[in-house]
Amino acid sequence: MTPNTEHSTGALLQRADELRRNLSGNFRDQLVQALYADAESIARRAVQPVGNRRRDWDQQLDRLVTSPVFGLPLMLALLALVFWLTISGANVPSAMIADALFWIEERASALFDAWGVPWWITGFLWHGTYRGLAWVVSVMLPPMAIFFPCFTILEDLGYLPRVAFNLDWLFKKAGAHGKQSLTMTMGFGCNAAGVIATRIIDSPRERLIAILTNNFAPCNGRFPTLIMLATVFVAAAFPPAIASVVAAGSVVMVVVIGILFTLIVSAFLSRTLLKGEASAFTLELPPYRRPNIGRILYTSLIDRTLFVLWRAIQTAAPAGAAIWVLGNIFVGGQSLAWQVANALDPLGLLIGLDGVILLAFIIAIPANEIVVPTMLMVYMGVGMMTDVPSYAALRELLIGQHGWTMLTVVNLMLFSLLHNPCATTILTMWKETRSWKWTTLGALGPLGIAFLVTFTTAAVARLLGG
Amino acid sequence: MSDCADCPAHESLAQMGLKLDKFDRVVALAGNPNTGKSTVFNALTGLKQHTGNWPGKTVTRAEGGYEFAGLRYKLVDLPGTYSLLSASQDEQIARDFILFGQPDCTIVVTDATCLERNLNLVLQVLEISDRVVVCVNLMDEARRKGLEVDTRTLTRDLGVPAVPTTASTGEGLRELISTVASVIEGKIATAPHRVQGGGEFQRAVSELLPLIEDVAPGLPNARWVAMRLLDGDLRVRQALESGDLLKIEARQREAGQRFSRKMALEGAQ
Numbered sequence: 001m002t003p004n005t006e007h008s009t010g011a012l013l014q015r016a017d018e019l020r021r022n023l024s025g026n027f028r029d030q031l032v033q034a035l036y037a038d039a040e041s042i043a044r045r046a047v048q049p050v051g052n053r054r055r056d057w058d059q060q061l062d063r064l065v066t067s068p069v070f071g072l073p074l075m076l077a078l079l080a081l082v083f084w085l086t087i088s089g090a091n092v093p094s095a096m097i098a099d100a101l102f103w104i105e106e107r108a109s110a111l112f113d114a115w116g117v118p119w120w121i122t123g124f125l126w127h128g129t130y131r132g133l134a135w136v137v138s139v140m141l142p143p144m145a146i147f148f149p150c151f152t153i154l155e156d157l158g159y160l161p162r163v164a165f166n167l168d169w170l171f172k173k174a175g176a177h178g179k180q181s182l183t184m185t186m187g188f189g190c191n192a193a194g195v196i197a198t199r200i201i202d203s204p205r206e207r208l209i210a211i212l213t214n215n216f217a218p219c220n221g222r223f224p225t226l227i228m229l230a231t232v233f234v235a236a237a238f239p240p241a242i243a244s245v246v247a248a249g250s251v252v253m254v255v256v257i258g259i260l261f262t263l264i265v266s267a268f269l270s271r272t273l274l275k276g277e278a279s280a281f282t283l284e285l286p287p288y289r290r291p292n293i294g295r296i297l298y299t300s301l302i303d304r305t306l307f308v309l310w311r312a313i314q315t316a317a318p319a320g321a322a323i324w325v326l327g328n329i330f331v332g333g334q335s336l337a338w339q340v341a342n343a344l345d346p347l348g349l350l351i352g353l354d355g356v357i358l359l360a361f362i363i364a365i366p367a368n369e370i371v372v373p374t375m376l377m378v379y380m381g382v383g384m385m386t387d388v389p390s391y392a393a394l395r396e397l398l399i400g401q402h403g404w405t406m407l408t409v410v411n412l413m414l415f416s417l418l419h420n421p422c423a424t425t426i427l428t429m430w431k432e433t434r435s436w437k438w439t440t441l442g443a444l445g446p447l448g449i450a451f452l453v454t455f456t457t458a459a460v461a462r463l464l465g466g
Numbered sequence: 467m468s469d470c471a472d473c474p475a476h477e478s479l480a481q482m483g484l485k486l487d488k489f490d491r492v493v494a495l496a497g498n499p500n501t502g503k504s505t506v507f508n509a510l511t512g513l514k515q516h517t518g519n520w521p522g523k524t525v526t527r528a529e530g531g532y533e534f535a536g537l538r539y540k541l542v543d544l545p546g547t548y549s550l551l552s553a554s555q556d557e558q559i560a561r562d563f564i565l566f567g568q569p570d571c572t573i574v575v576t577d578a579t580c581l582e583r584n585l586n587l588v589l590q591v592l593e594i595s596d597r598v599v600v601c602v603n604l605m606d607e608a609r610r611k612g613l614e615v616d617t618r619t620l621t622r623d624l625g626v627p628a629v630p631t632t633a634s635t636g637e638g639l640r641e642l643i644s645t646v647a648s649v650i651e652g653k654i655a656t657a658p659h660r661v662q663g664g665g666e667f668q669r670a671v672s673e674l675l676p677l678i679e680d681v682a683p684g685l686p687n688a689r690w691v692a693m694r695l696l697d698g699d700l701r702v703r704q705a706l707e708s709g710d711l712l713k714i715e716a717r718q719r720e721a722g723q724r725f726s727r728k729m730a731l732e733g734a735q
Contacts, residue, residue: 034663
């Protein structure tokens with residue numbers, strides 16, 4: 001740059017500063033006013049209403065859906081309906097898939113034995129790796145194939161921004177940005193996506209709060225766990241007539257608890273580490289659109305179901321193999337897996353879980369999808385169960401052989417909801433904040449809360465139950 | 467369609483998905499959230515970027531390609547934003563790309579059912595760039611709602627072409643890209659609408675214009691730079707101080723000249 005242009009740049013900037021200071025009002029306001037005025041006059045000339053067949057049914061619908069009285073109950077009812085459909089619809093296909101896959105395992109391992117393949121190869125391949133995969137597929141595929149299309153229909157319909165609208169005032173009260181209700185809703189899909197979505201929040205303070213609390217929205221990787229626990233255990237504790245309703249209700253409860261923790265932690269952060277006022281914003285409610293069935297099926301089955309399943313399989317296969325190895329290396333008469341689980345047992349029992357469950361959560365850090373399969377593999381590796389799994393057999397294994405109680409189930413649901421985010425989400429947090437400090441807090445904060453909450457419920461349950 | 471078999475609308479369109487190694491033109495795709503921007507993107511590129519009915523779905527930049535009339539176009543899907551004025555990351559990504567990414571043309575996707583609100587962003591883009599095509603999308607929804615959008619009036623008022631489309635069915639997309647091609651080649655001359663504003667606003671802007679002319683003679687979006695300086699935009703200030711803004715403008719002009727030379731040669735053949 002030549003001295004001459006440097007001089008004139010200086011003069012320009014100086015004059016611009018003077019003018020800005022001397023304006024009677026804020027320049028931005030004047031600019032925005034000018035933009036609005038021009039937009040209005042141009043739009044008025046270009047857009048003409050034809051006749052008066054205005055259909056305002058969507059406004060009527062919005063009045064109901066976002067009403068202060070019916071909005072929230074309606075939201076919970078819709079959520080419950082989706083879970084109920086998932087839970088009551090997933091049982092039968094789940095059992096069928098399990099039957100088929102375990103029949104294959106049995107035949108294949110018999111064939112390997114007949115061929116004289118060493119036992120440990122058969123074990124590693126079929127009873128380790130394959131069994132892990134089979135569990136993941138049969139336990140997770142049917143609920144996902146029902147849940148994701150339902151979720152996608154709500155998304156395409158334009159319902160999610162309305163959920164955000166209903167929750168917006170709560171977030172403002174918590175000292176967070178109203179748009180956080182939107183990023184939280186996205187977290188129900190995937191927490192990593194929810195963390196990226198926080199880019200729509202301008203203020204760094206409010207954006208950090210949204211990033212740090214996104215984990216409390218149970219993601220697609222954790223919903224199958226919650227739904228499975230509700231189906232297998234919660235439903236079984238009630239008469240068949242109301243079982244699936246209660247199960248759906250319990251998952252809704254978990255979601256509500258998640259929202260509650262999002263708000264509590266946001267409020268805490270905005271009053272301590274990230275102090276400040278909530279900023280105002282406009283949230284647009286998009287028009288309701290008729291969902292496109294083809295696209296819904298594509299998105300929910302290919303993009304979501306197979307994506308999540310593939311991710312689970314990728315991590316479950318090595319995990320299954322690792323668990324088989326841990327379960328078959330014996331030191332002092334006990335398998336390595338069992339020894340690790342035993343070492344974790346005191347801590348697990350303190351919070352109403354056990355060592356195997358904690359081990360499963362550690363192994364499942366790469367992907368939350370595999371918590372339940374991992375747990376089952378460790379239990380099975382040391383238990384008696386070789387039969388084809390059914391929900392009844394599962395209950396027998398966990399309640400009968402491994403001493404699960406309703407407290408275990410409830411705390412497992414809570415722990416799954418509150419514990420640390422998966423590795424992908426943690427990595428995304430780091431990418432978005434570029435700060436080890438905040439990433440560490442985002443990972444360990446929820447873990448601490450999960451321990452605290454489950455410890456409390458366990459203590460209360462013991463006090464009451466003796 | 468009758469006897470115009472050789473007009474650009476009949477040229478071939480081929481989706482190129484992610485094949486982006488070589489391209490002749492860069493087109494940016496801007497627009498408010500939830501106007502079907504991603505649908506337009508997917509329809510043109512053949513990609514399957516997830517589209518969802520909620521605002522703010524696309525917060526990152528996606529790129530894809532298409533081929534039209536023998537030229538390869540790179541299409542850059544910008545985050546959906548309501549304006550380009552704030553400091554939030556999505557708006558900055560969109561603004562920086564339109565300003566510094568040097569697209570050959572910017573398509574602003576708008577929602578025909580609420581055009582007024584969408585024009586806010588269109589007017590801001592028009593201040594930055596004069597190679598703009600406005601895509602008036604969701605025409606089917608507008609018709610269902612009993613709204614008639616007169617794109618000819620809109621074209622006249624905005625000073626850049628406005629093309630009616632329904633991206634979900636593909637209606638109007640071919641015309642959209644042929645219009646983009648015409649704007650890039652200069653076959654369609656544009657005269658972008660400039661924001662009027664009140665007396666004081668006008669005076670402040672026009673007082674800065676000669677000073678900007680001193681620093682950067684012939685800068686096409688001098689008015690926009692003036693407005694940003696008056697708004698206290700640090701990024702534009704830095705770009706001016708470091709000389710980046712001038713370099714980009716120089717490059718753009720050079721590219722334009724090269725281009726017209728090429729056109730002249732082709733015309734001579």
